[in-house]
Amino acid sequence: QVQLVESGGTTVQTGGSLRLSCVVSVASGYSVNDLCMAWFRQVAGKQREGVAAISTGGSYTTYADFVKGRFNISRDNTRNTMYLQMDSLKPEDTAVYYCVADRRWCLSSVLPTTDPAAAVAFFSYWGQGTQVTVAA
Numbered sequence: 667q668v669q670l671v672e673s674g675g676t677t678v679q680t681g682g683s684l685r686l687s688c689v690v691s692v693a694s695g696y697s698v699n700d701l702c703m704a705w706f707r708q709v710a711g712k713q714r715e716g717v718a719a720i721s722t723g724g725s726y727t728t729y730a731d732f733v734k735g736r737f738n739i740s741r742d743n744t745r746n747t748m749y750l751q752m753d754s755l756k757p758e759d760t761a762v763y764y765c766v767a768d769r770r771w772c773l774s775s776v777l778p779t780t781d782p783a784a785a786v787a788f789f790s791y792w793g794q795g796t797q798v799t800v801a802a
Contacts, residue, residue, distance in 0.1 A: 667693045668701065668791040670765045675796030678755055682800070686750040688765030688793060698746045699723070702772035705739060705750045706786065707761035708795075714764070714786050716776040718750065728777045733759075755800045765793040 674686040686705070690698045704719035718729045718739035727739050736755075741748040748765060766789040775788045 667696055668767055670767060670791055670793035672763065672765045672793045672796040675763060675798045677799040677801055679801050680755065680757060682755050683751070683753045684755065684798060686752070686763055686765075686796060686798070688748040688750075690746045690748070690767065692746075698743050700769050701767040701791075702770065703741065703748050703765065703767045704772060704776050704789070705748075706764045706766055706789075707759075707798075708764070709758075709761045713782050715782050716779060716785050717763070719773045719776040720748065721771070721773060726773055728773045730777055752798070755798075757800045757802045760798060760800050762795040762797050764795045767791040 669691040671689045678684050692698055699722055702722055705717040706714050707717050708714040716730055717733055718737055720727050720739045720741055724741045736753050738751040768789045776785050779785045
């Protein structure tokens with residue numbers, strides 16, 4: 667019904683910038699405008715965690731404390747694409763970044779959260795992930 671494909675992950679130096687993209691494909695009868703979307707990440711050996719989320723039309727966003735002021739989430743529904751602009755990157759940002767979506771309102775389910783596992787379980791659709799490595 668919904669397919670998500672991330673791109674843009676690569677290796678950058680500390681302090682550098684990177685923009686991730688997520689292209690959304692939907693089956694007939696569905697619309698990207700119906701999808702609440704977010705970015706998650708998973709550091710090796712750790713649990714997946716929410717990074718940022720954006721409402722269906724893009725009017726509302728929320729961010730994890732550890733990326734506030736450095737990352738910006740946006741979407742262009744005319745291009746079926748969501749973005750994550752990442753600036754002032756740190757080595758601790760090294761992770762696999764996932765694009766996720768659900769047809770329910772999702773912002774309050776992602777960030778802030780006291781139950782990261784529940785936030786992960788909330789989303790119905792996941793991309794395959796893209797690796798971001800920040801070299802020290």
